[in-house]
Amino acid sequence: MKRAVISEGRRIEYTLIQSDRSNVLFQALPGAGIRVYAPKYMHLRDIDGMVRQRAAQLAEMQKSVEARLAADRRAHPVTDGSPILIEGRRRVLRLHEGARRAGRLVGEEYHLTLPEPDSDDAVRAAIRSTLSAVALKRIRQRLDYFAPRVGRAPGRVAIRDQKSRWGSCSRKGNLNFNWKLIMAPPQALDYVVIHELCHLWEFNHSPRFWALVEAQMPEYEVWKKWLKAHTDDLYM
Protein backbone atom coordinates (compact mmCIF):
# COMPACT_ATOMS: atom_id res chain seq x y z
CA MET A 1 0.00 0.00 0.00
CA LYS A 2 1.39 3.42 -1.00
CA ARG A 3 1.29 6.06 1.70
CA ALA A 4 2.64 9.55 2.23
CA VAL A 5 3.24 11.72 5.28
CA ILE A 6 4.39 15.32 5.69
CA SER A 7 7.13 16.09 8.17
CA GLU A 8 8.57 19.58 8.60
CA GLY A 9 7.36 20.52 5.13
CA ARG A 10 8.94 17.45 3.60
CA ARG A 11 6.70 14.90 1.89
CA ILE A 12 7.76 11.30 2.47
CA GLU A 13 6.24 8.59 0.34
CA TYR A 14 6.52 5.00 1.37
CA THR A 15 5.24 1.54 0.56
CA LEU A 16 3.66 -0.24 3.49
CA ILE A 17 3.77 -4.02 3.72
CA GLN A 18 1.82 -5.43 6.67
CA SER A 19 2.22 -9.07 7.62
CA ASP A 20 2.43 -11.51 10.55
CA ARG A 21 5.76 -10.04 11.63
CA SER A 22 6.12 -8.65 15.17
CA ASN A 23 8.43 -5.67 14.63
CA VAL A 24 8.73 -2.72 12.26
CA LEU A 25 11.47 -2.62 9.63
CA PHE A 26 12.47 0.36 7.49
CA GLN A 27 14.23 -0.22 4.20
CA ALA A 28 15.44 2.02 1.37
CA LEU A 29 15.71 0.55 -2.12
CA PRO A 30 17.41 2.24 -5.05
CA GLY A 31 14.78 3.51 -7.46
CA ALA A 32 11.95 2.01 -5.41
CA GLY A 33 11.78 4.35 -2.43
CA ILE A 34 11.15 3.62 1.21
CA ARG A 35 9.54 0.38 2.34
CA VAL A 36 8.05 -0.16 5.76
CA TYR A 37 7.32 -3.68 6.98
CA ALA A 38 4.94 -3.66 9.93
CA PRO A 39 2.74 -6.04 11.95
CA LYS A 40 -0.78 -6.54 10.58
CA TYR A 41 -2.47 -5.28 13.72
CA MET A 42 -0.66 -1.92 13.83
CA HIS A 43 -2.76 1.20 13.19
CA LEU A 44 -1.91 3.23 10.11
CA ARG A 45 -1.65 6.46 12.13
CA ASP A 46 0.95 4.83 14.39
CA ILE A 47 2.98 3.68 11.40
CA ASP A 48 2.68 7.14 9.80
CA GLY A 49 3.89 8.58 13.11
CA MET A 50 6.97 6.36 13.11
CA VAL A 51 7.78 7.38 9.54
CA ARG A 52 7.33 11.07 10.42
CA GLN A 53 9.63 10.70 13.43
CA ARG A 54 12.34 9.16 11.25
CA ALA A 55 11.85 11.52 8.29
CA ALA A 56 15.41 12.84 8.24
CA GLN A 57 16.94 9.40 8.80
CA LEU A 58 14.85 7.82 6.03
CA ALA A 59 15.75 10.59 3.57
CA GLU A 60 19.42 9.99 4.43
CA MET A 61 19.03 6.21 3.94
CA GLN A 62 17.44 6.79 0.53
CA LYS A 63 20.18 9.20 -0.53
CA SER A 64 22.89 6.76 0.46
CA VAL A 65 21.44 3.75 -1.43
CA GLU A 66 21.01 5.90 -4.57
CA ALA A 67 24.60 7.11 -4.24
CA ARG A 68 25.86 3.54 -3.82
CA LEU A 69 23.99 2.45 -6.96
CA ALA A 70 25.40 5.39 -8.96
CA ALA A 71 28.94 4.60 -7.75
CA ASP A 72 28.48 0.94 -8.61
CA ARG A 73 27.35 1.86 -12.13
CA ARG A 74 30.36 4.13 -12.62
CA ALA A 75 32.64 1.31 -11.43
CA HIS A 76 30.99 -1.24 -13.74
CA PRO A 77 29.92 0.48 -16.96
CA VAL A 78 28.18 -1.72 -19.51
CA THR A 79 30.34 -1.73 -22.62
CA ASP A 80 31.20 -3.89 -25.61
CA GLY A 81 32.47 -7.21 -24.23
CA SER A 82 30.64 -6.91 -20.88
CA PRO A 83 29.10 -10.12 -19.57
CA ILE A 84 25.33 -10.30 -19.72
CA LEU A 85 23.14 -13.04 -18.27
CA ILE A 86 20.39 -14.30 -20.59
CA GLU A 87 18.27 -17.35 -19.77
CA GLY A 88 20.63 -18.18 -16.93
CA ARG A 89 23.69 -18.28 -19.16
CA ARG A 90 26.56 -15.86 -19.29
CA ARG A 91 26.79 -14.20 -22.71
CA VAL A 92 28.97 -11.47 -24.10
CA LEU A 93 27.47 -8.11 -25.00
CA ARG A 94 28.39 -6.79 -28.45
CA LEU A 95 27.53 -3.18 -29.21
CA HIS A 96 26.83 -1.74 -32.65
CA GLU A 97 25.89 1.77 -33.71
CA GLY A 98 22.64 2.06 -35.64
CA ALA A 99 19.58 4.30 -35.96
CA ARG A 100 17.14 1.76 -34.49
CA ARG A 101 17.39 -0.12 -31.21
CA ALA A 102 17.53 -3.87 -31.76
CA GLY A 103 18.82 -6.91 -29.91
CA ARG A 104 19.75 -10.30 -31.28
CA LEU A 105 21.10 -13.40 -29.59
CA VAL A 106 23.78 -15.02 -31.76
CA GLY A 107 25.26 -18.08 -30.08
CA GLU A 108 26.85 -16.90 -26.85
CA GLU A 109 26.74 -13.22 -27.83
CA TYR A 110 24.01 -10.66 -27.46
CA HIS A 111 24.30 -8.13 -30.29
CA LEU A 112 22.76 -4.82 -29.40
CA THR A 113 22.32 -1.98 -31.89
CA LEU A 114 21.52 1.52 -30.70
CA PRO A 115 22.16 5.16 -31.69
CA GLU A 116 24.53 5.92 -28.75
CA PRO A 117 26.61 2.83 -27.91
CA ASP A 118 29.09 5.01 -25.98
CA SER A 119 26.58 6.10 -23.35
CA ASP A 120 26.23 3.77 -20.36
CA ASP A 121 22.68 5.02 -19.69
CA ALA A 122 21.65 4.52 -23.32
CA VAL A 123 23.11 1.00 -23.38
CA ARG A 124 21.30 0.06 -20.16
CA ALA A 125 18.02 1.47 -21.54
CA ALA A 126 18.49 -0.48 -24.80
CA ILE A 127 19.19 -3.71 -22.90
CA ARG A 128 16.05 -3.12 -20.85
CA SER A 129 13.79 -2.39 -23.83
CA THR A 130 15.06 -5.16 -26.11
CA LEU A 131 15.15 -7.83 -23.40
CA SER A 132 11.70 -6.75 -22.14
CA ALA A 133 10.29 -7.72 -25.54
CA VAL A 134 12.04 -11.10 -25.37
CA ALA A 135 10.80 -11.58 -21.80
CA LEU A 136 7.19 -10.81 -22.73
CA LYS A 137 7.25 -13.29 -25.60
CA ARG A 138 8.74 -16.04 -23.42
CA ILE A 139 6.37 -15.35 -20.51
CA ARG A 140 3.32 -15.48 -22.81
CA GLN A 141 4.51 -18.84 -24.15
CA ARG A 142 4.94 -20.24 -20.66
CA LEU A 143 1.56 -18.83 -19.55
CA ASP A 144 -0.06 -20.56 -22.54
CA TYR A 145 1.61 -23.77 -21.43
CA PHE A 146 0.83 -23.61 -17.70
CA ALA A 147 -2.59 -21.85 -17.66
CA PRO A 148 -4.54 -24.95 -18.82
CA ARG A 149 -2.60 -27.08 -16.30
CA VAL A 150 -3.34 -24.72 -13.42
CA GLY A 151 -6.89 -24.33 -14.70
CA ARG A 152 -7.05 -20.53 -14.68
CA ALA A 153 -6.41 -17.94 -17.38
CA PRO A 154 -4.86 -14.56 -16.55
CA GLY A 155 -6.34 -11.16 -17.44
CA ARG A 156 -3.96 -8.57 -18.82
CA VAL A 157 -0.29 -9.57 -18.89
CA ALA A 158 2.39 -6.90 -18.73
CA ILE A 159 6.12 -6.49 -18.30
CA ARG A 160 7.08 -3.94 -15.69
CA ASP A 161 10.39 -2.49 -14.68
CA GLN A 162 9.65 -3.48 -11.10
CA LYS A 163 12.43 -2.68 -8.69
CA SER A 164 11.92 -5.31 -6.07
CA ARG A 165 9.53 -7.97 -7.32
CA TRP A 166 9.78 -10.75 -9.86
CA GLY A 167 6.05 -10.87 -10.48
CA SER A 168 2.69 -9.82 -9.10
CA CYS A 169 -0.99 -10.61 -9.44
CA SER A 170 -3.77 -8.04 -9.00
CA ARG A 171 -7.21 -8.69 -7.50
CA LYS A 172 -8.61 -8.43 -11.04
CA GLY A 173 -6.35 -11.27 -12.16
CA ASN A 174 -3.92 -9.13 -14.15
CA LEU A 175 -0.33 -10.33 -14.01
CA ASN A 176 2.86 -8.29 -14.05
CA PHE A 177 6.32 -9.69 -14.55
CA ASN A 178 9.79 -8.28 -14.13
CA TRP A 179 11.70 -8.08 -17.42
CA LYS A 180 14.84 -9.34 -15.67
CA LEU A 181 13.26 -12.80 -15.45
CA ILE A 182 14.71 -13.33 -18.93
CA MET A 183 18.15 -13.20 -17.28
CA ALA A 184 17.24 -16.00 -14.86
CA PRO A 185 17.39 -19.73 -15.64
CA PRO A 186 14.23 -20.84 -17.54
CA GLN A 187 13.07 -22.88 -14.52
CA ALA A 188 13.10 -19.75 -12.35
CA LEU A 189 10.96 -17.94 -14.92
CA ASP A 190 8.59 -20.94 -14.98
CA TYR A 191 8.37 -20.84 -11.20
CA VAL A 192 7.24 -17.18 -11.24
CA VAL A 193 4.72 -17.88 -14.03
CA ILE A 194 3.28 -20.80 -12.01
CA HIS A 195 3.34 -18.76 -8.79
CA GLU A 196 1.30 -15.92 -10.30
CA LEU A 197 -1.14 -18.29 -12.05
CA CYS A 198 -1.78 -20.08 -8.74
CA HIS A 199 -2.71 -16.72 -7.20
CA LEU A 200 -5.71 -16.77 -9.54
CA TRP A 201 -7.04 -19.58 -7.30
CA GLU A 202 -5.55 -18.49 -3.98
CA PHE A 203 -4.92 -14.78 -3.41
CA ASN A 204 -2.54 -15.48 -0.52
CA HIS A 205 0.50 -17.57 0.42
CA SER A 206 -1.37 -20.22 2.42
CA PRO A 207 -0.42 -23.93 2.50
CA ARG A 208 -3.21 -24.45 -0.08
CA PHE A 209 -1.49 -21.96 -2.39
CA TRP A 210 1.92 -23.67 -2.06
CA ALA A 211 0.32 -27.08 -2.69
CA LEU A 212 -0.97 -25.75 -6.04
CA VAL A 213 2.51 -24.48 -6.93
CA GLU A 214 4.09 -27.77 -5.91
CA ALA A 215 1.63 -29.75 -8.02
CA GLN A 216 2.98 -27.95 -11.09
CA MET A 217 6.62 -27.85 -10.03
CA PRO A 218 7.70 -30.28 -7.29
CA GLU A 219 11.18 -28.70 -7.08
CA TYR A 220 9.85 -25.13 -6.87
CA GLU A 221 11.74 -24.34 -3.64
CA VAL A 222 15.05 -24.51 -5.48
CA TRP A 223 13.98 -21.74 -7.85
CA LYS A 224 12.23 -19.74 -5.17
CA LYS A 225 15.56 -19.69 -3.30
CA TRP A 226 17.50 -18.89 -6.46
CA LEU A 227 15.37 -15.81 -7.07
CA LYS A 228 15.64 -14.71 -3.47
CA ALA A 229 19.42 -14.99 -3.66
CA HIS A 230 19.47 -12.91 -6.85
CA THR A 231 17.08 -10.12 -5.84
CA ASP A 232 20.02 -7.72 -5.84
CA ASP A 233 20.40 -8.26 -9.56
CA LEU A 234 17.14 -6.37 -9.93
CA TYR A 235 19.09 -3.16 -9.40
CA MET A 236 21.51 -3.78 -12.25
Ligand SMILES: [Zn+2]
Ligand atom coordinates in the same frame (compact mmCIF):
# COMPACT_ATOMS: atom_id res chain seq x y z
ZN1 LIG B 1 2.80 -14.53 -4.35
